[in-house]
């Protein structure tokens with residue numbers, strides 16, 4: 001592969017990454033919207049916003065859903081952060 005072709009390939013892959021990042025942001029915001037709705041529904045019937053069992057279930061599901069190359073332990077770290085942020089969002093929307 002010529003240097004020019006390598007540079008073109010790098011630029012193409014970066015455009016793909018930008019597009020994936022835009023999808024990740026959109027999906028994270030869609031998830032956050034559901035969490036806000038869920039929180040309001042739980043509030044209506046007196047359930048707490050924080051549900052550690054449900055969070056465990058989500059973290060468990062990751063292993064089954066993960067097809068790599070990400071390691072499950074790293075995916076778990078990402079999800080722990082996502083869940084922490086979702087919890088903060090639920091607190092904000094009191």
Ligand SMILES: O=C(O)C(=O)C[C@]1(C(=O)O)C=C[C@@H](O)C=C1
Pocket residue numbers: 035038039049050051052054055058083086087090
């Ligand atoms: O499933 C719920 O009950 C939610 O509030 C959503 C959610 C999540 O982000 O998936 C957020 C906080 C809870 O601790 C558990 C899960």
